[in-house]
Amino acid sequence: MSRFPVWKHTMVALLIMIASVYALPSAYSKSPVIQVRAGSGAANTPATLGTIRKALNEANLSASHLSLQNGVVQAVFEQSEDQVAARAVIAEALGGRYVVAYNTASTAPAWMRSVGAEPLALGLDLRGGVYFLLQVDLDFAAQKRLNGIAGEMKNALSDTGARIRIEEGAIVVETTTASSERVLAIIEDKFRDLLPPDESSSTMRFTLTPTAMDEIIDLTMQQNLQTLRNRVDELGVAEPVITRQGADRIAVQLPGVQDTAQAKKVLGRTAALELRGVDESKTASEAVIRRAKRGRPPAGTELFYDRDGDPLLLERQVVIGGDNITDARPTYDQNNRPAVHLSLDSAGAEKIKRYTRPRVGQQLAILLLDKDSAEVISAPVINEELYASFIIHGRMSASEAAELSLLLRSGALAAPLEIVEERTVGPSLGADNIRRGINSVIGGFAAIAFFIAAYYAAFGMISVGALLANLIMLTALLALAGATLTLPGLAGFALTLGMAIDANVLINERIREEVDAGKSALAAINTGYERAFTTIIDSNVTTLIAGIALFAFGSGPVRGFAVVLCFGILTSMFSAVQGSRSLVNLAFERRHAKSLSLGLRILNLKRVLPLMKYRRYTGALSAIFLIICIVSLGARGLNFGIDFTGGTVIETAFERPPAIATVRQSMANIGLADAPIQQSGDGLLIIKAPPGENGSELSSRVLEALREVDTDVTLRRLEYVGPQVSDELFIAGALALLCVVAGIMMYLSMRFKWRMAVGAIVANLHDVVFILGLFSLFQWEFNLPVLAAILAILGYSVNETVVIFDRVRENFRGQRRLNSPIDTLDSAISQTWARTIITHGSTQLAVLSMLFFGGDALFLFALALTIGIFSSIYSSVLISGPIALRLGMSREDFIQKENDPKAENSAGAVI
Numbered sequence: 043m044s045r046f047p048v049w050k051h052t053m054v055a056l057l058i059m060i061a062s063v064y065a066l067p068s069a070y071s072k073s074p075v076i077q078v079r080a081g082s083g084a085a086n087t088p089a090t091l092g093t094i095r096k097a098l099n100e101a102n103l104s105a106s107h108l109s110l111q112n113g114v115v116q117a118v119f120e121q122s123e124d125q126v127a128a129r130a131v132i133a134e135a136l137g138g139r140y141v142v143a144y145n146t147a148s149t150a151p152a153w154m155r156s157v158g159a160e161p162l163a164l165g166l167d168l169r170g171g172v173y174f175l176l177q178v179d180l181d182f183a184a185q186k187r188l189n190g191i192a193g194e195m196k197n198a199l200s201d202t203g204a205r206i207r208i209e210e211g212a213i214v215v216e217t218t219t220a221s222s223e224r225v226l227a228i229i230e231d232k233f234r235d236l237l238p239p240d241e242s243s244s245t246m247r248f249t250l251t252p253t254a255m256d257e258i259i260d261l262t263m264q265q266n267l268q269t270l271r272n273r274v275d276e277l278g279v280a281e282p283v284i285t286r287q288g289a290d291r292i293a294v295q296l297p298g299v300q301d302t303a304q305a306k307k308v309l310g311r312t313a314a315l316e317l318r319g320v321d322e323s324k325t326a327s328e329a330v331i332r333r334a335k336r337g338r339p340p341a342g343t344e345l346f347y348d349r350d351g352d353p354l355l356l357e358r359q360v361v362i363g364g365d366n367i368t369d370a371r372p373t374y375d376q377n378n379r380p381a382v383h384l385s386l387d388s389a390g391a392e393k394i395k396r397y398t399r400p401r402v403g404q405q406l407a408i409l410l411l412d413k414d415s416a417e418v419i420s421a422p423v424i425n426e427e428l429y430a431s432f433i434i435h436g437r438m439s440a441s442e443a444a445e446l447s448l449l450l451r452s453g454a455l456a457a458p459l460e461i462v463e464e465r466t467v468g469p470s471l472g473a474d475n476i477r478r479g480i481n482s483v484i485g486g487f488a489a490i491a492f493f494i495a496a497y498y499a500a501f502g503m504i505s506v507g508a509l510l511a512n513l514i515m516l517t518a519l520l521a522l523a524g525a526t527l528t529l530p531g532l533a534g535f536a537l538t539l540g541m542a543i544d545a546n547v548l549i550n551e552r553i554r555e556e557v558d559a560g561k562s563a564l565a566a567i568n569t570g571y572e573r574a575f576t577t578i579i580d581s582n583v584t585t586l587i588a589g590i591a592l593f594a595f596g597s598g599p600v601r602g603f604a605v606v607l608c609f610g611i612l613t614s615m616f617s618a619v620q621g622s623r624s625l626v627n628l629a630f631e632r633r634h635a636k637s638l639s640l641g642l643r644i645l646n647l648k649r650v651l652p653l654m655k656y657r658r659y660t661g662a663l664s665a666i667f668l669i670i671c672i673v674s675l676g677a678r679g680l681n682f683g684i685d686f687t688g689g690t691v692i693e694t695a696f697e698r699p700p701a702i703a704t705v706r707q708s709m710a711n712i713g714l715a716d717a718p719i720q721q722s723g724d725g726l727l728i729i730k731a732p733p734g735e736n737g738s739e740l741s742s743r744v745l746e747a748l749r750e751v752d753t754d755v756t757l758r759r760l761e762y763v764g765p766q767v768s769d770e771l772f773i774a775g776a777l778a779l780l781c782v783v784a785g786i787m788m789y790l791s792m793r794f795k796w797r798m799a800v801g802a803i804v805a806n807l808h809d810v811v812f813i814l815g816l817f818s819l820f821q822w823e824f825n826l827p828v829l830a831a832i833l834a835i836l837g838y839s840v841n842e843t844v845v846i847f848d849r850v851r852e853n854f855r856g857q858r859r860l861n862s863p864i865d866t867l868d869s870a871i872s873q874t875w876a877r878t879i880i881t882h883g884s885t886q887l888a889v890l891s892m893l894f895f896g897g898d899a900l901f902l903f904a905l906a907l908t909i910g911i912f913s914s915i916y917s918s919v920l921i922s923g924p925i926a927l928r929l930g931m932s933r934e935d936f937i938q939k940e941n942d943p944k945a946e947n948s949a950g951a952v953i
Contacts, residue, residue: 046627054624057616058511061518067150067161068517073106074125076132077145078115079275084139086115097135103128118147122469141275144298162521164297165528165602166465167899168479170472171297172305175463175767176270178290181211183262183457184250188213191233198232199225213248222246259289265456270294272452273308292459298469306742308448309459315450317362317394320405320421321355330355346409348418349437356407356418361397366390370450372443373433380443381435382450391430398428408434410446463767466741466760470695474897479532481895486536486888487513490543493884498550499641504629505546508622512542515613516606525605530827533900534606536892537907538614540885541838544581545618547884548574548845551877554640563638564631571623577848578619580793581841582611587785588837592830595778597771600830607834645876653871654864657924664808664921671815678818683825684761686775688768690731690740693722693759696752700727708747722898726758775829782836783807790840794847801926802843805917809839812913813906827903835910838885842878842918846870847926854933863931867923878915886911 078094080086091110094117098105105128107118117132119125125144133142146169148161166173185208192206192213199206204217204225213236217225222242230238235254239246250258263286270292274282283295299305321343331353334345343355369385386394398406407421420436438446467475491509495502516538520527553570561569589611592604630638653660684691702719705727709717720728727748731740741760748755763771783803790799813832817824849870853861861869889911892904 046623046631050620051624051627054620058514058621061511061515063154063157063518064159064521065514065517067148067154067159068521070148070150070161072146072148072161074119074122075145075147076105076117076119076125076128077143078117078132078136079141079143080113080139086110086113086140090115090136090140093135094132097131098128101127101131103131116145116147143275143279145281146298160521162517163524163526164472164476165526165531166295166297166472167467167529168472168476168527168532169297170467170469171295171299172467173296173463173465174294174306174309174461175287176292176294176309176459177462177766178263178266178292179458179460180259180262180290183258184211184255186457187235187250187254187258191236195229195233198228202228209247211249215246215248217244217246219244262456263290263292265453266459267292269453269455270309273448275452277305277308291462306461306464308445315364315367315446316360316409316411318360318407318409319357319397319401320407321357322405346407346416346418348421354407354418354421356409361406362386362390362393364450364453366393367450370447372440372447375433375435379435380438380440381433382438382443382447383433384431384450386430388430394428394432398424398426402426408436460764461762462764464760464762466757468695468756468758470756471693471758475529475899476532478895478897478900479529479535482536482892482900483513483532483539485891485895486539489887489891490539490884493887494543494546494880497642497880500629500639501550501553501626502641504622504625505543505550505618507625508546508617509539509542511621512610512614512617513539515617516610519609519613520606523605523609525609526602527606528602529899530600530603530830530903531606533827533892533896533903534603534610536888536896537834537885538606538610540888541585542610542614542618543884544841544881545574545578545614546622547877547880548577548581549618549622550640551874551880553638554643554646555873557638557640563635566638567626567630571619575619577845578615580844580848582615583789584786584840584844585834585837586611587789588782588833591778591781591785592833595774595781596826596830597774600826603827603830603834645879647872647875650865650869650872651875652868653920654868654923654927657920657927660920661924664917668808668811668815671811671818674815674818675811678821680814680818680824681821683823684730684763684768685826686768686772686824687732688763688765691759691761692729692731692741692744692757694727694729694745694748695756695758696727697754698752700751704751705729705748708751709744712743712747714744771826775826778829778833779810779836782833786836786840790844793844794851795931797926797929797931798843798847798922800929801922801924801931802840802847804925805843805914805922806836806839808917808921809835809910809913813909816909817906822905823902825902827900828906831903831906831910835907835914839910839914839918842874842882842914843922845874845877846918846923849874863927863933866933867927867931871919871923878919882911882915 078086078090080090088110091108094115095105095108098117103119103124105117106120107116109116117128119128129142129144133140136142148155150159150161188208188211192208195206195213195215199215202217202221202225204215204221206216207214215225215229222244226238226242226246229236229248233248235251236248237251238248267284267286270284271282274284274294274296277296277299279296279299281297283293285293287293294309296305321340330340331345333339334343334355335353339345339355342358344358346354346356348354366386366389367384368387368390371383373381373383375381402424404424405421406424408419410417410419419438420434422435487509491506494505494509498505513535516535525531549570552574553566556566556569557563586608589604589608593601593608596604629635699721702721705719706715709715709719709729714729714731717732718730720730722728729744731744740762741757745755745757783806786806787799787803790802810832813835814824816822817828846867847870850866853866853869853873886908889904889907892900893908896904
């Protein structure tokens with residue numbers, strides 16, 4: 043009778059079928075799409091479709107599919123060039139009340155979409171686009187609130203003689219001692235958002251209460267999020283991701299954005315518009331202006347400057363502000379000058395009417411407030427009473443009018459923003475990354491499949507089938523979870539292939555040993571699967587700990603790698619244990635096979651290797667290598683990338699490779715004479731700038747300078763990390779490393795004794811120091827992907843140690859005579875030698891595929907993994923065991939006492 047029940051066969055088959063349906067859409071290509079959504083006061087109707095179709099026909103552009111679904115128009119094109127041209131045509135035909143955005147659409151059949159099967163979302167490094175991490179100036183918001191309260195307080199305390207000023211985040215009230223109690227009572231009664239002093243005095247400081255501060259933070263962040271969403275809509279980005287990160291940051295992802303310079307310029311501008319009256323009675327007095335320049339303007343006025351640099355005294359009272367503006371569109375005035383047409387809400391219309399009616403013939407200033415500047419655009423004379431709709435103009439270009447209109451429509455930011463991290467990937471680089479990442483996965487799978495099938499024969503073919511099922515299930519799980527696939531995520535696919543085969547190798551080697559021990563074919567299969575299960579769990583849990591730490595402390599694409607790694611562990615355990623068992627049952631158990639085809643035996647040792655005999659020599663060799671590495675780390679340090687140091691990296695592409703001397707001269711002309719310049723492939727150039735200048739501004743200057751060398755230069759990649767973010771990434775990396783070490787230590791201490799846990803951790807740290815030492819010796823760049831590789835190695839390296847200690851436990855329990863711990867450890871290493879070589883070799887095949895096919899973006903990541911895999915073989919065999927022996931490892935550490943209630947439930951030994 044079969045030992046694998048029918049219901050499990052059914053479950054495995056059903057899960058793989060469902061996974062195939064949800065994984066298949068990711069295999070289909072995507073077509074470029076223009077998406078049209080109706081804005082305020084507009085609606086998409088069949089007439090809209092007709093307008094779009096007519097405009098495209100007149101421009102000789104043809105959409106392969108044009109549809110209206112759920113109020114959204116989609117026009118599908120064959121070529122991305124047609125998509126770009128069509129957006130301009132459609133936007134002009136529909137006018138400003140529609141949001142016309144770039145998008146993509148899967149070519150998968152409609153029935154897949156009907157069951158919710160969607161393709162994997164691609165990250166910016168695979169599809170191109172820009173990522174910003176924006177810091178919100180919450181101190182500005184708090185100061186703004188204090189200014190408002192101070193103004194109200196002056197009115198409330200007008201008859202007390204109190205003097206009020208704002209100083210270092212607080213409102214300071216100065217009064218006489220006699221009236222201080224009355225002043226304090228008024229403030230406590232009317233201003234509940236202020237935290238009063240403990241007692242009244244002649245000088246009192248009032249700060250915002252924690253509740254009021256929390257409310258200001260939440261309101262500021264909500265308004266900024268909404269404003270950014272409005273601005274992104276205006277930019278024509280169909281699938282933006284705008285999320286709050288922590289208390290004071292906003293992450294913005296703009297996939298497929300075409301004009302990154304415009305995106306940078308628009309997102310960060312505060313751009314508040316105010317209309318104020320001009321205090322014309324003071325403009326003729328030069329003495330008044332001189333006093334105002336020294337910071338003493340007349341009461342009720344403020345000093346500003348127009349675009350010619352001439353001073354103007356404006357009334358403090360704002361006639362209307364950005365809150366009253368409902369719409370703004372670029373236009374031209376009666377003299378054909380660029381202007382902006384404003385529409386106001388009812389409250390704003392009443393305000394402007396009431397203000398301008400008695401002031402015809404006087405000036406009304408148009409003031410544009412930005413983060414660090416304030417400028418009078420113009421101060422035209424009021425020719426007539428204004429109402430809900432009117433034109434403002436000044437010395438603006440057409441592009442400035444269009445940009446100002448966009449900013450006013452989307453609303454003003456509640457507090458200024460600063461770009462602290464920026465990553466831009468051009469469309470061509472995104473396409474290259476997809477191709478290279480997929481080639482890495484395909485190459486790794488083909489190499490592993492060929493090797494395993496050749497070595498294990500029929501069982502190897504079953505392992506390959508389980509590996510393919512693992513890929514399908516992993517893709518489906520990521521798609522269902524709504525995960526975004528990044529380039530490191532694709533690297534995680536390739537690495538998962540190598541690590542997933544480990545469980546199959548454990549099972550196959552265990553079955554082979556049971557056959558050699560004289561068991562029948564069916565008994566060997568059942569015993570092999572049962573005994574391998576515990577080790578599969580142990581070895582994967584340690585890698586899962588590393589993956590969780592990567593997700594918890596990582597950021598951006600590194601988190602994508604962590605998600606794939608964690609999900610891959612889950613799917614590989616299921617496919618290796620349940621999936622392959624189902625296939626083995628169908629191939630052997632159901633037909634009552636008398637013999638098993640387990641392939642080659644060239645790696646199986648016939649005798650015990652006395653490796654522990656040489657542990658002093660290997661220990662001395664390790665100590666020498668570690669000393670060299672530590673000395674190098676102390677003397678030369680690591681060549682940290684901008685992830686940890688801050689700065690800017692700009693990668694550009696030229697039609698023809700430029701002369702480096704010419705490029706250096708162009709960089710010197712913009713103050714970057716010392717910036718390292720590196721050639722990377724034909725026509726590719728990488729320029730690195732130290733911290734200090736915002737990457738958005740720097741990249742624009744660099745591209746402008748390079749266009750003087752070659753007008754066809756294009757931006758392929760931009761990475762900017764501010765000093766604050768780089769410090770945080772460094773701390774997060776250190777915390778991740780500590781968490782992985784502590785997590786593995788705790789888990790191994792529970793599974794074994796503390797001596798073995800210490801041995802495993804020392805072996806792991808040996809691998810880490812070895813990788814860091816080589817990166818220091820050769821000054822290879824150390825960046826976030828390299829750190830992710832080291833953390834992955836921490837989880838992976840310990841697998842071999844777990845396998846050896848599990849076999850030591852089994853050997854101790856099965857001994858008829860008491861062998862020494864040294865002999866037992868040698869025996870365990872020799873028995874698991876084949877598994878060590880095959881699993882590490884398989885993982886190395888996947889990593890080498892990344893090394894050769896992954897390109898520059900994955901090279902250092904794959905290099906760190908390559909070093910770590912070779913080092914882990916050495917440390918697992920020749921470091922962890924000797925350390926445990928030195929700490930006093932004995933048979934009692936593995937054998938529970940007979941009266942121990944846990945003894946009955948302790949797991950059997952495994953490979």
